[in-house]
Amino acid sequence: MERTLLHICCAPCSVTCIDSLREEGIEPVGFWYNPNIHPYTEYRARRDCLRSYAEQVGLTLIEQDEYGLRKFVTAVSHTLEDRCGICYAMRLETAAAYAAAHGFESFSTTLLVSPYQRHDLIRQIGESIGRKYGIAFLYRDFRVRFHEGQQRAREAGLYLQKYCGCVFSEEERYVKHRPLEKPPVQVWPKPVNPKKLARMQKAAANAAARAEHERKMAARQEPPASPLSSEE
Numbered sequence: 001m002e003r004t005l006l007h008i009c010c011a012p013c014s015v016t017c018i019d020s021l022r023e024e025g026i027e028p029v030g031f032w033y034n035p036n037i038h039p040y041t042e043y044r045a046r047r048d049c050l051r052s053y054a055e056q057v058g059l060t061l062i063e064q065d066e067y068g069l070r071k072f073v074t075a076v077s078h079t080l081e082d083r084c085g086i087c088y089a090m091r092l093e094t095a096a097a098y099a100a101a102h103g104f105e106s107f108s109t110t111l112l113v114s115p116y117q118r119h120d121l122i123r124q125i126g127e128s129i130g131r132k133y134g135i136a137f138l139y140r141d142f143r144v145r146f147h148e149g150q151q152r153a154r155e156a157g158l159y160l161q162k163y164c165g166c167v168f169s170e171e172e173r174y175v176k177h178r179p180l181e182k183p184p185v186q187v188w189p190k191p192v193n194p195k196k197l198a199r200m201q202k203a204a205a206n207a208a209a210r211a212e213h214e215r216k217m218a219a220r221q222e223p224p225a226s227p228l229s230s231e232e
């Protein structure tokens, strides 16, 4: 049986990749190496979820357990908007090196299941790294079973992440359609809205005018002083 090292980005993505390979008669060995997942609590949640899923489905799992915040940020800092290729290469190169050093015939990745990743770029990088290490990149278009995998992951209670992995993808989740930089504003005490302030000033002026008018009307209605007091 062909020995394939399957780089795994997270448990939910691995569900149908493992099944598909097993259906082909390939028993993959899982390989965890993802220095692109931040912050640490997120990294740990995904890693631990994979540990327990591997046990559940009887998958041999190799871990290169490295929370690589600094290494990752340093590697992509010169090209933040085009960082994914570097991220794929970091992970696939480490997987290929391990596979080549441990007698595997091929390596692959669960990144190939996601319709949100740059599929063709992953394939291109995988094949190029494979040539470098003298090991085949096992390409499969796992995307056809992506939704099935997500559904099964939900049913199995696996941890489902809300963003791709790096801090930049976490930021994009929240601020994709909003400006990142805004001018400073006073938030407390809450400044009065200028329109509301104009309305309040107008109401105060109206109230003052009304009071003045009423004072004048009252003055006109006062009876004149009694003449008796001067005739006595």
Ligand code: SF4
Binding pocket: 036, 037, 083, 084, 087, 088, 164, 165, 166, 168, 169
């Ligand atoms: S968005 Fe995802 S693939 Fe791209 S750099 Fe971040 S973690 Fe890597």
